[in-house]
Amino acid sequence: MERLYEIQLFRKLLQFPLFQGMSQDDLTKIVGYVKFDFIKVERGKAVMHENDICDHLYFMLNGILEVRTPASDHGYTFVEHIHAPYTIQPERIFGLIQHYSHDFMAEETCGFVRIDKEEILKLSDNYFIFKLNLLNLLSREVQVCAREPWKSVPKNLEERIVRFIGQRCIRPAGRKEIFIKMTRLAEELNDSRLDVSIALNHLQDKGLIQLSRGKITVPAMEDLLK
Amino acid sequence: MERLYEIQLFRKLLQFPLFQGMSQDDLTKIVGYVKFDFIKVERGKAVMHENDICDHLYFMLNGILEVRTPASDHGYTFVEHIHAPYTIQPERIFGLIQHYSHDFMAEETCGFVRIDKEEILKLSDNYFIFKLNLLNLLSREVQVCAREPWKSVPKNLEERIVRFIGQRCIRPAGRKEIFIKMTRLAEELNDSRLDVSIALNHLQDKGLIQLSRGKITVPAMEDLLK
Numbered sequence: 001m002e003r004l005y006e007i008q009l010f011r012k013l014l015q016f017p018l019f020q021g022m023s024q025d026d027l028t029k030i031v032g033y034v035k036f037d038f039i040k041v042e043r044g045k046a047v048m049h050e051n052d053i054c055d056h057l058y059f060m061l062n063g064i065l066e067v068r069t070p071a072s073d074h075g076y077t078f079v080e081h082i083h084a085p086y087t088i089q090p091e092r093i094f095g096l097i098q099h100y101s102h103d104f105m106a107e108e109t110c111g112f113v114r115i116d117k118e119e120i121l122k123l124s125d126n127y128f129i130f131k132l133n134l135l136n137l138l139s140r141e142v143q144v145c146a147r148e149p150w151k152s153v154p155k156n157l158e159e160r161i162v163r164f165i166g167q168r169c170i171r172p173a174g175r176k177e178i179f180i181k182m183t184r185l186a187e188e189l190n191d192s193r194l195d196v197s198i199a200l201n202h203l204q205d206k207g208l209i210q211l212s213r214g215k216i217t218v219p220a221m222e223d224l225l226k
Numbered sequence: 227m228e229r230l231y232e233i234q235l236f237r238k239l240l241q242f243p244l245f246q247g248m249s250q251d252d253l254t255k256i257v258g259y260v261k262f263d264f265i266k267v268e269r270g271k272a273v274m275h276e277n278d279i280c281d282h283l284y285f286m287l288n289g290i291l292e293v294r295t296p297a298s299d300h301g302y303t304f305v306e307h308i309h310a311p312y313t314i315q316p317e318r319i320f321g322l323i324q325h326y327s328h329d330f331m332a333e334e335t336c337g338f339v340r341i342d343k344e345e346i347l348k349l350s351d352n353y354f355i356f357k358l359n360l361l362n363l364l365s366r367e368v369q370v371c372a373r374e375p376w377k378s379v380p381k382n383l384e385e386r387i388v389r390f391i392g393q394r395c396i397r398p399a400g401r402k403e404i405f406i407k408m409t410r411l412a413e414e415l416n417d418s419r420l421d422v423s424i425a426l427n428h429l430q431d432k433g434l435i436q437l438s439r440g441k442i443t444v445p446a447m448e449d450l451l452k
Contacts, residue, residue, distance in 0.1 A: 073378040095365030138364035139321030145371030149393045152299040153413045167375045187379045190416040
């Protein structure tokens with residue numbers, strides 16, 4: 001039974017970019033000496049809050065996270081629903097700001113493997129592939145982010161709205177909710193409230209978003225980005 | 227003489243984020259076994275072009291680089307002037323895209339220490355501080371980049387122009403030239419050509435930018451960002 005459980009854990013860990021390419025042999029050894037904490041967060045409970053210290057990596061094995069991000073002036077809020085497997089903000093255990101930048105809540109009961117920062121550094125010392133995975137993951141993030149400003153101009157206001165939403169997504173797929181007033185969105189896009197309203201209604205007519213008071217719902221971000 | 231040269235090299239390497247915090251002792255050992263190439267690029271010559279393969283890290287010890295970046299649709303071009311010390315795109319030797327994303331030209335004769343990717347990995351294996359510097363540097367880049375979309379809305383068109391320029395800078399200081407038509411800038415900012423022209427002229431009147439046909443010059447980005 002124990003053995004079966006281990007095999008299941010290996011399979012699950014291999015889904016995470018940081019463990020990709022590792023052999024079962026490596027993973028067996030790792031389980032032998034790395035301190036893994038197993039954490040379960042019940043539905044509706046917070047996993048961590050914005051500004052909490054990030055000194056562990058959380059690998060979500062199962063469940064759904066609600067990730068909530070306010071604009072820096074709290075003028076609007078963005079909500080995402082992230083399914084496992086997901087690694088919570090690996091770019092925050094190093095660097096200038098070692099605090100989370102979002103609120104994470106268990107939307108469905110979530111199971112995590114948690115690894116301490118020191119252990120992550122040990123892993124990157126002892127496993128070349130792990131170190132390379134970590135460097136590749138962080139570099140990839142920089143590359144994707146840095147490309148953003150150089151993209152072509154959106155052709156119309158609808159495309160501007162799609163880009164506004166897309167730039168704020170952790171994952172470019174799944175359901176999103178944006179709690180934003182039409183006037184704020186108009187300011188963000190440097191356009192009139194009326195034109196923004198017309199464009200949003202066009203997107204709603206196409207079935208890509210749903211509008212309600214102070215809220216835009218994107219049922220499937222992958223469809224909006226098409 | 228050799229010894230004096232070595233000490234000078236140590237001092238210069240310590241200016242780079244990747245070598246920060248290393249002892250002279252460490253650096254002496256490193257110089258003993260890491261393959262450093264010394265490269266000089268004469269004024270006016272290319273150091274590398276956009277899309278060249280990035281399999282080395284270039285540490286610029288002296289000189290000035292002209293860094294040229296086209297928009298992805300080549301609708302405008304951004305030019306920066308970067309003084310030593312400067313590490314050329316450390317986020318490009320790992321990750322998805324291992325190619326440079328800018329053109330680099332020696333504006334004044336430039337001296338580089340060049341280190342192979344394999345040697346960089348060896349350094350990060352053998353020196354904890356080097357590995358931590360590398361992870362911190364990449365993480366910091368992600369953090370800075372990821373914060374961008376969440377900033378407050380610019381209050382007026384002048385601020386939008388400043389943000390447009392600021393988001394495209396490698397360094398938020400020094401001289402920049404943007405080769406862009408007023409119509410393109412107006413499209414980027416979702417505003418009218420006339421209003422963009424008025425705002426640019428205000429900025430020029432304040433001495434923060436200089437306008438010429440198809441070109442905006444920022445003499446000192448640090449002043450524009452104030």
